[in-house]
Amino acid sequence: MPPPSPPPDDRQATDPQTWLNAYGDYLYRYALLRVHDESLAEDLVQETLLAALKGREHFNGQASERTWLTGILKHKILDQFRRQYREVPLENEAGADCEGEDFGMEEFFAADGHWATKPGAWNDPAKSTENAHFWEVLLGCLERLSPRQRQLFVLRELHGSGNAEICKGMDITPTNAGVMLYRARMSLRQCLELNWFGQPRKTEKR
Amino acid sequence: MLNCQKASQLLSQSLDRPLSFRERLSLRLHLLMCDACRRFAKQLRSLRPMAAELESRVLTDDRFKLDERARKRIKRVLHDGGEQGPVS
Numbered sequence: 001m002p003p004p005s006p007p008p009d010d011r012q013a014t015d016p017q018t019w020l021n022a023y024g025d026y027l028y029r030y031a032l033l034r035v036h037d038e039s040l041a042e043d044l045v046q047e048t049l050l051a052a053l054k055g056r057e058h059f060n061g062q063a064s065e066r067t068w069l070t071g072i073l074k075h076k077i078l079d080q081f082r083r084q085y086r087e088v089p090l091e092n093e094a095g096a097d098c099e100g101e102d103f104g105m106e107e108f109f110a111a112d113g114h115w116a117t118k119p120g121a122w123n124d125p126a127k128s129t130e131n132a133h134f135w136e137v138l139l140g141c142l143e144r145l146s147p148r149q150r151q152l153f154v155l156r157e158l159h160g161s162g163n164a165e166i167c168k169g170m171d172i173t174p175t176n177a178g179v180m181l182y183r184a185r186m187s188l189r190q191c192l193e194l195n196w197f198g199q200p201r202k203t204e205k206r
Numbered sequence: 207m208l209n210c211q212k213a214s215q216l217l218s219q220s221l222d223r224p225l226s227f228r229e230r231l232s233l234r235l236h237l238l239m240c241d242a243c244r245r246f247a248k249q250l251r252s253l254r255p256m257a258a259e260l261e262s263r264v265l266t267d268d269r270f271k272l273d274e275r276a277r278k279r280i281k282r283v284l285h286d287g288g289e290q291g292p293v294s
Contacts, residue, residue, distance in 0.1 A: 113209025157257040182218040
């Protein structure tokens with residue numbers, strides 16, 4: 001007589017080695033896009049899986065395992081950002097201690113507040129997103145932001161955090177967050193224009 | 207009167223918080239008169255969907271992988287962590 005079929009095996013599903021095999025690369029990519037540093041991204045994956053292992057009784061099965069692990073990683077990244085934010089001396093970040101209305105973007109504007117260089121026409125943006133090379137350029141532009149600007153941009157646009165969450169998480173004022181996001185967007189926009197949209201390209205005929 | 211610099215700041219802020227009625231009004235008036243800022247506004251707003259698509263591409267990009275050395279290290283750490291894990 002065959003043995004009764006075993007009950008559905010939950011242990012298999014919460015085995016950390018399985019997590020590493022199934023979600024390791026996903027978590028690594030998730031982290032890498034946010035911290036732009038391979039070994040830091042590896043460390044974050046390790047910390048995440050270790051935290052998951054220690055807290056696995058908290059996994060309630062409502063979310064998928066990947067979503068649960070990604071949630072842990074998201075918190076680890078925010079912790080990392082907060083630590084880094086405190087470590088970078090202010091003088092390394094031009095005008096980082098900006099107060100009030102001083103957005104410190106003089107290079108973009110003339111003294112009268114007009115554009116120093118007007119934003120150029122963007123060459124076929126819809127088509128660009130179909131071009132694999134465009135995404136390399138965008139990644140490169142993100143990488144070129146200052147660490148603070150990139151962190152804020154990542155929190156706002158990739159983590160999808162709101163203002164209140166960012167200010168609380170990073171322990172900064174809303175003004176400061178607004179200024180950092182403004183600078184990040186100005187720099188990104190300009191970088192994309194200089195390195196992609198402003199470049200003449202051969203139009204591919206289909 | 208709003209100048210381009212101030213308009214660009216408000217445009218960025220509009221992505222993070224609701225603008226006040228006064229802010230919206232002065233921004234709208236400026237954009238009516240200023241084609242450079244209209245262009246800028248469109249480009250600035252395109253950054254968010256671009257970031258989202260970049261993310262979905264990176265998450266499925268096989269060029270980015272945990273390398274073997276890191277994988278082994280993590281495996282070992284998890285194994286050790288598991289040994290001294292909480293008793294259930």
